[in-house]
Amino acid sequence: MSLPQSQRPLYEVKAGLFKGLSHPLRIRMLELLADGEEHTVGYLQTSTGLEASHLSQHLSVLRRHRLVTSERRGSNVYYRLARPEVAELLGVARRLLAALVAEDGARADDVAELPSFGASS
Numbered sequence: 001m002s003l004p005q006s007q008r009p010l011y012e013v014k015a016g017l018f019k020g021l022s023h024p025l026r027i028r029m030l031e032l033l034a035d036g037e038e039h040t041v042g043y044l045q046t047s048t049g050l051e052a053s054h055l056s057q058h059l060s061v062l063r064r065h066r067l068v069t070s071e072r073r074g075s076n077v078y079y080r081l082a083r084p085e086v087a088e089l090l091g092v093a094r095r096l097l098a099a100l101v102a103e104d105g106a107r108a109d110d111v112a113e114l115p116s117f118g119a120s121s
Contacts, residue, residue: 020065025050026058027090029079033068034087038078 002008021027025048032047033039039047045055059079062068069082081087098111 017065017067020061020067023058023061025054026062029058029062030067030081030086030090033079033081034090036081036087038071038080040076040078042076044079 021030028048029044032044041052041055041059044050044059045052048055050058059068059070063070066082067086068079070077070079072078094111094114097114101107101111
């Protein structure tokens with residue numbers, strides 16, 4: 001039987017957070033939401049090309065790890081980042097990726113095409 005999150009060591013909770021981030025499509029969804037706007041499920045589906053059931057599963061993981069929040073309004077469900085720190089984390093990851101790619105001297109053009117997150121990216 002596993003311990004509730006409030007009783008687990010913090011390094012295990014942190015590892016769970018990174019598991020929530022560990023899929024490329026979830027990263028893409030977070031990048032779309034990092035513009036600070038709310039977006040509908042329809043927008044996320046169109047932007048990612050995912051089938052509705054797969055999108056729903058990924059959004060569920062992101063909600064479970066408290067990276068996004070959702071709100072139903074009428075017939076639409078809107079998603080947004082749960083905290084601004086999520087966008088900051090994406091920005092730090094982007095800068096780290098750019099540094100690693102620069103060391104290899106490859107894929108610099110690919111990194112340049114990644115979305116930026118705030119002024120410090």
